[in-house]
Amino acid sequence: xxxxxxxxxxxxxxxxxxxxxxxxxxxxxxxxxxxxxxxxxxxxxxxxxxxxxxxxxxxxxxxxxxxxxxxxxxxxxxxxxxxxxxxxxxxxxxxxxxxxxxxxxxxxxxxxxxxxxxxxxxxxxxxxxxxxxxxxxxxxxxxxxxxxxxxxxxxxxxxxxxxxxxxxxxxx
Numbered sequence: 329x330x331x332x333x334x335x336x337x338x339x340x341x342x343x344x345x346x347x348x349x350x351x352x353x354x355x356x357x358x359x360x361x362x363x364x365x366x367x368x369x370x371x372x373x374x375x376x377x378x379x380x381x382x383x384x385x386x387x388x389x390x391x392x393x394x395x396x397x398x399x400x401x402x403x404x405x406x407x408x409x410x411x412x413x414x415x416x417x418x419x420x421x422x423x424x425x426x427x428x429x430x431x432x433x434x435x436x437x438x439x440x441x442x443x444x445x446x447x448x449x450x451x452x453x454x455x456x457x458x459x460x461x462x463x464x465x466x467x468x469x470x471x472x473x474x475x476x477x478x479x480x481x482x483x484x485x486x487x488x489x490x491x492x493x494x495x496x497x498x499x500x
Contacts, residue, residue: 384482385462393428396483404491412460432479433471
């Protein structure tokens with residue numbers, strides 16, 4: 329067997345091993361969502377968002393590290409989904425992870441859904457807004473207490489609303 333055949337067989341074995349896990353994972357996640365997903369066509373989201381926001385939220389893109397002013401945001405307030413305005417994170421759960429992206433150790437319960445992401449070969453957990461499905465970022469197990477989680481968010485996928493301002497109405 330040459331190297332190419334070995335790598336192909338290794339990929340088949342690895343892929344077969346992951347299939348049952350990904351099916352169980354997806355079922356578990358979908359049963360935890362508290363919101364009915366919005367049924368809005370891509371053309372309507374494109375009208376409401378910048379090209380960069382649309383790419384991140386609905387094409388699962390990533391902004392460059394250090395590019396978001398929200399990474400340095402220290403005011404009290406709420407971080408909402410930039411697409412549908414669902415509140416996702418409270419400022420009390422934000423911390424400086426040193427990664428260059430806004431990071432939180434906890435989301436508002438029931439506001440995000442997760443799924444398995446294998447785009448970079450090794451498994452990661454991707455999270456999305458539970459209401460519109462907009463991609464927010466990835467969650468890792470290297471965060472601070474009390475959760476040990478790091479919700480590493482794209483700044484363009486969020487809007488910050490200071491505590492002394494009312495939250496905007498949800499977009500439909």
